[in-house]
Amino acid sequence: MNIYGVVGWKNAGKTGLMERLVSEITARGFSVSTIKHAHHSFDVDHPGKDSYRxxxxxxxxxxxxxxxxxALMHELHDHEEPPLADLLTKLEPVDLVLVEGYKRDDHPKIEAFRAVTANSLIAPEDETIRAVASDTALELDCPVFDLDDTGGIADFILAEVGL
Structure with a gap:
């Protein structure tokens, strides 16, 4: 499976970019799955429901x-969080897996960046970031896309993975 990441600091526009990329790439006839990393505790179930019980x-x-x-819910209890490579084996084969987060993993990525957050760019220090999608002009040693140029970003990612 081809894998490509979307990374960035909080409120950088990662989820919106992921959503637009999934829509764009599936509209082109490719199958896409996603993995989203959460740094906090989350639950997809609700107290009182049978599955929660x-x-x-x-x-x-x-x-x-x-x-x-x-949906399969797996409780880790006292076990370590599984690495991305293990989670990828849980997915059925698709043309492309888009991964939100996992910025420290070794797969190719695009960084989402919004100037208003006043965060520093990750790209200059991370060679796995192949491009940046930004709401402001940037001078970098990698391609820079307008954060809203979904078609151009999709073209770039698909070319990167050979689709």
Whole structure:
């Protein structure tokens, strides 16, 4: 599977860019899956629901299924967070996996950057960042796209992975 990341600091526009890229690339006929890294605790389940009660009782995994979708929840308990490479093996084969976050991993990435956040750029110190999508003009040693140039960014990513 081809993998390409979208990284950046908080409020840099990563999720919006991911959403637009998924729409753009799937509209071109490619299959896309995504992985989103969360630095905080999260839950896709709700207290009181049967599946939550199964997990709360101690189940290691709970698979919730309906005619529209299924979701597998895996409790880590005292185990380490799995590396991205292990998570990728959980996905069915697709043309492209877009990864939001995992900025320290070794896959190719594009950095989302918004000037208003006043954060520094990651790209100058990270050779895995192949381009930057920004809301302001930047002088860098890699391609710089307008943050809203979804088509151009999609063209770049697809060319990078050979699609």
């Amino acid at each position: 199964h997990r709360d009782a101690g189940a290691r995994e709970v698979l919730l299924a309906s005619r529209n979708r299924w």
